[in-house]
Amino acid sequence: MFNKKAMVTLIGAGLLLQLGFADAHSVSSLDELMKLAAQDGNEITMKPGTYSAKEYLTPQRLAAVGKDVDRSKGGRPPVPVLTFGGNNNVYNLDGVTLEVDTSIYDHLPQFGYHRLLFVSGRGNLIKGLTIRYVGPQQGMNGNALTLWGDDNTLEGVRLFMHGSSPFGYGDLLGKGGGALVKLKKQSGLMIGGDHCTLKRCKVISRAFGHCFYVQGARNTVLEDCYAEGITRATSDMLRDAQGPAFEVGFKSVYENRDGRFAFTPGYRKCLTEDGFRTYSEGGPRKQKTGKTTLINCTAVNTRAGFEIIGPGEGDEMTELHGCTALGCERAYLLIFGKIKTRDCRGDTVHGPLLYLWRGSNADVELEWAGAGSDYAVHALATICGSNHRVKLTRWEAEGPAPRLPILLGYGMPMHAEMSTPILAEMASGIALINETGMPVIQSDLVKE
Template sequence: MKKVVVWGVAAAGMLAGWNAKAAPPKPEEQPGFGFQFLENPPMQVIAREPPPPEPVTEDFEVRPGYVLIDSLDEFRQAIQLSGKKIRMKPGIYRAAKTDPPLQFKAKHKNESGELQLLKQDHIFAVNGSNNYFDLRGVVIETPVSLQGTLSRGSHVADSWHINGDNNTFIGGYFRNVLDKPYPDFAATECEFEVCGDGNRFFNCTFVIRGSIPYGYTDFYGKGSSHHGRLNKHSFMSILNANDTSLIGCKVYQQSFGHCLHFHNVDGVTIRDCYLTGALRPTNDIFKERVGRAVDYNFEMMYRKQQPIPRDWIIPLTEDGIRAYNNVRNITVVDTTVERLRGCFQLLCPEGDITLENVTVLECGDFAFDLSVGDNGKVVMKNCKSDVAYNPVFNLTRGDRPKGAFFELTVLSPPEGARATERSGLGIICGDECEFILHDGTTRPLPDSANGLECGGKLGLVDSKITNYTTAKLVLQPNVKNCRIDSVGPVEDHGQGNRVRAIQPPRR
């Protein structure tokens, strides 16, 4: 169900009736504080409100063999050790100091055959290995006031560095606190950077906040200061580290930055997780009185200077799950990814990409862009995506998929969502691939959003499409020798294709 969260002055005004004898609310408890200039009207944001932490109780389990600790000082000592089982007493712990900076030597060679020597600045440095940290009922907060004391050097400061191997984090609630007004703070580059092998997170919740600017997607750049200060804040980078697992985790990405991004990685498993971001109607930007959009006369400046478009829905985050250089063997199972920019952008040089029982909802730019080179395979089995504001497939940026399998059930957008000029099934390509489209809609899609472009700039050759939906398939001239079985109409501009009309299966 779609929820609109309102951040800003009007929402904050609801606090005017609080009891003057009680302690005044903390700044971070005021809606909109730290997200936007409070001189602006409330920002209309389509986002999920993170769940509150579990109530603190004195009745909690300490599993056999675990040592109980009850302070962040003890926790800082424990994360330097190895082979320990630590149970932290339930409660809310706000970090007030940092661990010493490090120079960390990467454990795996990069594409140039080098072991990178990395400068690290952090609030927490987990340097021990083979530990279990039972954090059920524990909330660990990293305020932006503390993050801002760390280095501003590129790729140096992250709130957490996980440098050790085979550590397991169980049940923790990790959240950023915006305890300074927007834009008078600095955030770390990532909340977590994983640099060791075999680290695992079970049933953890992450609330990620704090970036400048916020509210404009990438209209004012993604790596340049030409159009004002840029301070991104992502959830997790996995860097030169293999076999990371996130199981049963929830991530609320409410800052401009990636949710998960990978660099020089072999093996990531994401299972039973929920990753959710934030969207904004562009029409809402025109209500602002101060800020980046006003400064530039409501024009976007990145890539091409032009007026901010009306009637779009834009992501306030970067990508959901993103591969950069030298990444392979990514598995995502039984997971929902929602309201993030490119929900899956996995362009890998080799290895396998496996998505099974994955659902994408209200993607901010596209749902799926998946490819590997000659030494790997893409398998997308029993996956789902709604057709809301942006295209589902965007198979345009990586290598043309070869021998890949794509199975997708098309869902209706949420109630009240209106199609934009970008809505649709998107673009597919491939060589000896199979695409199966199922119809899971509960009401007809608009004709403008009910189409799939086949071929694109990369072509579709010797492949099979089985389309059980009413979507129109447009075969571009570079679609050759393909078999097309379709309920919806087919417009064939290609060569040597065999097109057959079929009936929809019974529901």
């Protein structure tokens, strides 16, 4: 006798659909969608249109948010708002927009890390969903979409983010402990489950938070994904006649090159966090983050285009192929080695092309694109650590390049804040191939 439940357990959503074993359902409301999202083995097609999360989240549903969260261990446990808990489902959501009014934050629990759409099930395929934020620019410390379960795939998912506070100063007022102003972030898309794939996904952020980030996940693939933030000149910030920066006298948590903890004119800050970020560990299992592969991904006007930490365990390398970073405070911040880049490029319009920081055995090839800058940029690249191979090139068709040094035997500035001094750090066994025509400045801490 055919056992569908056993079949669902054995094969994933995509193959289940191809074999014709998925139950097909058409829905036209969030109520219908969320009921099916708790089940297994369905193909769910939603009628195109805009659906309001605020209307769905009745007082009764809002009161239930966070009730099942274990708070005994402290910290910031995940607080799901809308949960896709089923396994091996196919969601056909082309033309579907989930509208999120940030005024709902006033009615959510004031603890934990809020995760608007929380995919805790495994083996799901989500296609075509758009999440768009409306309402006041206020935050709640959370993100729009989380892949918590394993073997999930997103295709063509788009997030249009706002809703953090304060907004308009990047990280100059601090974050976490020691912040000068209480910060409520709003991040985009987090991957915590193993073997997850994102294709043609997009995060447009007008909030302080990461666009795409990976925590404790293994074998993650991001292909043809796009992250975009927005920037603001520090000189423009200093003209504010009201607001949080004005109220603290334009103090900053970062020490600048004058020895002052203050906003420094002449720079360009991103008002979001990173376009693509990997953390060293985290996720549902609190494990080390494993190999991540980024293919043809693009970051524009984010704090770091790609802030990537190499795999925490084993001999695998995280790889970037065909990626581009434009208008970022730092195009590529590569940490602790075990990272390989090929056919990747970035500019220095708002900050350095590369910080290669500590660790060992990175294999980095980057092409320097774009023209000069109207803002202070102190280096093309800084390199420290051991046994790295670094090849920096410039395509002559890009035209004349600004004079920016490559700093060998130097780290990144504190917290990678550009107005902070760049200090010497140990570098040994570095194979540097410099085809940019730029000078190399070497510290006393460089060893062969």
